[in-house]
Amino acid sequence: MAHPSVAAPPVVVHGHPPTTTGVDHRKVAIWTFIGSECMLFASLISTYLIYKGRSVVGPWPHEWWCRANNVTSAAGPVAGCPAADSFKPILNIPVTSASTFVLLMSSLFMVLALSAVENKDNPPPASAGWWTRLLASSRLWLLMTAIFGTGFLGFQAYEFTSFVHEGLSIRTNLFGSSFFTLTGFHGAHVTAGVLWLLTLLAIDIRRGLRPSDALLVDISALYWHFVDVVWIAIFTLVYLIR
Amino acid sequence: MGEVHEHPTWAIYWKVAVVLTLITVAEVWVYYIPSFVASRLFVPVLLLMSALKFAIVVLFYMHLKYDHRLFRALFTGPLIIGMTTVVALLFLFSKLVIRAGG
Numbered sequence: 265m266a267h268p269s270v271a272a273p274p275v276v277v278h279g280h281p282p283t284t285t286g287v288d289h290r291k292v293a294i295w296t297f298i299g300s301e302c303m304l305f306a307s308l309i310s311t312y313l314i315y316k317g318r319s320v321v322g323p324w325p326h327e328w329w330c331r332a333n334n335v336t337s338a339a340g341p342v343a344g345c346p347a348a349d350s351f352k353p354i355l356n357i358p359v360t361s362a363s364t365f366v367l368l369m370s371s372l373f374m375v376l377a378l379s380a381v382e383n384k385d386n387p388p389p390a391s392a393g394w395w396t397r398l399l400a401s402s403r404l405w406l407l408m409t410a411i412f413g414t415g416f417l418g419f420q421a422y423e424f425t426s427f428v429h430e431g432l433s434i435r436t437n438l439f440g441s442s443f444f445t446l447t448g449f450h451g452a453h454v455t456a457g458v459l460w461l462l463t464l465l466a467i468d469i470r471r472g473l474r475p476s477d478a479l480l481v482d483i484s485a486l487y488w489h490f491v492d493v494v495w496i497a498i499f500t501l502v503y504l505i506r
Numbered sequence: 507m508g509e510v511h512e513h514p515t516w517a518i519y520w521k522v523a524v525v526l527t528l529i530t531v532a533e534v535w536v537y538y539i540p541s542f543v544a545s546r547l548f549v550p551v552l553l554l555m556s557a558l559k560f561a562i563v564v565l566f567y568m569h570l571k572y573d574h575r576l577f578r579a580l581f582t583g584p585l586i587i588g589m590t591t592v593v594a595l596l597f598l599f600s601k602l603v604i605r606a607g608g
Contacts, residue, residue, distance in 0.1 A: 287574050295577045299584035306588025310595045361534045368530065372523040375567050379516060399516055489568045493560050500556035504537050505549055 294483045298490045301453075305494050308449055309501060312442040319437035323351040323430060326506045338506075354432050355503055356423065363419035364499050367454075370412035371492045374461075374485045377405035382478045402481075403468050409488065410461040413454055420451045443502065450498060453491050460484050514566055522566045529555050 283289055322329030327336040330345035337343075341350050380402035388396045398404065424444070427433075434444040464484055467473060473481065514522075533555050536542050542551075565571040570578055596602040 285574075285576055287576060292576065292580070295580040299580050302581070302584045303588045303591070306592050310592040313592070313601060314595060314599045316601075357534065357537060361530065364530055365527065368526050369523065371563060371567050372519060375514075375519045376516065379513065379519070382513070486568055489563055492567075493563050496556055496559045496563065500533065500552050504533060504552050506543065 288479060290479060290483060291486075294486050298486060301490060301494075305446075305449070305497070308442075308446045309497065312446050312502060315438040315442045319439045321437050323354045323432045323436070323439075325355045325439060325443070325502075326353050328352055351431060354427055354430060356426070357503060359419060359423060360499065360503050363416050363423075364495065366412050366419065367416045367492055367495050370409045370416065371489050373405045373409040373412060374488045377402050377409060378478065378481045378485045380405055381473045381481045382475055384473070385475050402473055403465065406461055406465040406468060410458050410465060413458040413461065413488075417451060417454055417458070420447065420454075423447075446498065446502065450491070450494055453494070457484075457488050457491050460487065513569055513572060518566065522562060526559055526562060529559050 285292065316325075321334060322331065322336065324336055327338050328341050329336050329351040330342035331349040331351065332346055333342075335342050335345070341352075376399065380400050383400065384402070388400050424447075427440075432440045432443075434440055461484065464473070464481060467477075467480075533552060536548070536551060542548055564581070570581060593602065
């Protein structure tokens with residue numbers, strides 16, 4: 265007979281070893297990490313916002329700039345400025361909008377990959393349509409997420425290169441320093457996410473991801489979606505708000 | 507070993523993606539309306555749309571709506587600290603000011 269002061273053994277819930285919180289430690293760890301990342305990006309965003317508009321020289325994000333007399337104009341090119349000294353607003357909204365859409369779609373593919381792994385024990389019947397069979401392919405959605413993540417990085421590489429060609433580097437002015445630091449940190453996170461996704465894809469190809477592996481995919485998905493929500497904030501605060 | 511929780515269906519994921527795309531289109535659309543950019547509504551509307559997208563991704567794609575309360579606390583706690591820090595620093599560096607009277 266059990267002693268009344270001895271607590272009952274912890275119950276195994278959700279298929280992971282017993283924990284004091286009842287939830288898997290790995291998931292607690294990723295949420296804690298994401299919480300700390302929130303504060304990291306909050307500091308980077310606040311640095312950008314504080315320095316916004318305080319550059320001594322251009323190029324500027326949303327204004328035209330004349331290097332010859334260091335005059336800016338929001339309406340259009342500075343009157344009387346020689347063409348060689350005239351700089352257009354540096355931010356390219358159409359390109360960034362496209363890259364934002366690509367990252368949003370990658371988040372959709374990520375949840376589809378997770379859903380496909382979770383439902384591997386319930387495969388679609390042979391009579392199911394091609395679309396249903398497609399939705400059940402974790403490899404396809406992991407690959408698509410990695411491709412779209414790489415596409416986002418491609419847009420960022422294009423943006424950074426064009427900025428440097430247009431005269432804005434990390435050393436040019438306060439805007440350049442804070443902009444490249446913020447978006448560069450985000451790009452590094454996306455790069456880490458793509459490598460993580462490719463690792464999962466390699467595991468899926470090698471031995472197949474099972475529903476018992478769903479937590480591994482869930483953790484990487486949380487990281488990927490976090491990278492997406494950070495970009496949602498950056499897109500509005502850096503690119504759209506003048 | 508996975509957490510067994512009720513997650514949204516594929517159909518909901520697709521609907522969420524459509525909503526996110528529509529909000530992004532709206533954001534970029536208002537950016538190209540000069541009269542709206544010049545109005546006082548421009549920044550609040552953009553911030554509202556951005557916050558909506560942020561919340562939708564966190565609630566549906568990150569499953570915070572369906573997951574354990576502990577995860578909600580682990581995320582919203584640092585998020586509130588971070589956002590408060592941003593606002594406090596913007597006031598400190600006079601990027602945000604409160605104007606008294608009309």
